[in-house]
Amino acid sequence: xxxxxxxxxxxxxxxxxxxxxxxxxxxxEQGDEFEIRYLIGxxxxxxxxxxxxxxxxxxxFQDLPDTIAEFEIHHEEWEINELEITGLKVDYPRFxxxxxxxxxxxxxxxxxxxxxxxxxxxxxxxxxxx
Numbered sequence: 001x002x003x004x005x006x007x008x009x010x011x012x013x014x015x016x017x018x019x020x021x022x023x024x025x026x027x028x029e030q031g032d033e034f035e036i037r038y039l040i041g042x043x044x045x046x047x048x049x050x051x052x053x054x055x056x057x058x059x060x061f062q063d064l065p066d067t068i069a070e071f072e073i074h075h076e077e078w079e080i081n082e083l084e085i086t087g088l089k090v091d092y093p094r095f096x097x098x099x100x101x102x103x104x105x106x107x108x109x110x111x112x113x114x115x116x117x118x119x120x121x122x123x124x125x126x127x128x129x130x
Contacts, residue, residue: 021086030094078109081107081109083108088102
């Protein structure tokens with residue numbers, strides 16, 4: 001709730017469970033459900049251009065009613081591993097037209113610590129001025 005209050009990011013409560021090689025999440029209010037079973041493979045030491053682009057993001061944007069909020073982000077480089085999905089259920093009714101098959105690219109990471117600061121907000125109309 002603290003992160004939600006400070007950032008205005010749309011965090012929602014979901015019941016989550018994680019055991020070895022399995023994760024599940026359920027949000028009863030939205031009807032969202034996610035379940036995955038997986039096997040973690042070898043560490044990826046030579047990242048592709050896609051891997052770099054997807055994991056090395058240093059800004060976060062949030063769409064608010066009248067503005068776009070931007071946060072500066074810092075984190076160490078993500079360590080990623082190959083991943084084999086052995087079971088997958090994705091049921092997000094509001095996004096059913098966007099999520100309709102298995103992922104094209106997948107990796108596993110134990111995560112990284114992230115620091116965010118310097119939140120700025122710009123009016124949406126300012127983005128139209130170039």
